[in-house]
Amino acid sequence: MQVDRLHSWPTNADEARAVQDRLRGRVELTGPADFPVVAGLDVHYYGDDELSAAVVVLDGDTLEPVEEVVTHGRAAFPYVPGLFAFRELPALVEALERLTVTPDLLVCDGYGLAHPRGFGLACHLGVLTGLPALGVGKTPFVGAHETPGPERGAWTPIVHEGATVGRALRTQRDVKPVYVSQGHRIALDTATDQVLRLTPRYRLPDPIRRADHLARSSA
């Protein structure tokens, strides 16, 4: 698939924040609710700052893999909370470009709207590709939330600066919640539904687990 470079690569943290502030206006918070083909993305770090980036495309109904791509590279930016996306973006974009099928949804490992400037990795990938995207985080990042009930499907809003920016969602009974936020062209209700649907077992969505395993095994 084709991915547009909507910005030059930032040289420092201020430039990176400026990119986020500029692209934030392109995020759309509504979109389709049906996703025949979904993709999971994840990056594995090894050595100094080497990394492998994996994209696994799954049939949206059966959750069977239909295509896999792995790329290798180096972290493209130092780790700064809030600018995390710039580390992995080039490798992930290259992997997406090598896909022969275009997914209907990107399931990203990290945050979308629930981000200090409202533009996390899931928003960034969504805007560059134009595809619906959502983010799943494993630890709280921004905002405040109550602990959801213990049963699968229970959720509470994540509130940041007076706005709901995501949900703490229990994907399995008595398992630590995950943190769901919108990336691009998707409603929060839809993102929540999809995360549950894509997580028939374990804590994290199948697409992310598969991408994690693939990136790890091809280091």
Add this chain to the structure above:
DNA sequence: GCGACAG
């Protein structure tokens, strides 16, 4: 000012 801070 100090610590904490997606992965």
Add this chain to the structure above:
DNA sequence: ATCTTGTCGC
């Protein structure tokens, strides 16, 4: 993210 042992449970 990664460095790391054992342990409990399906």
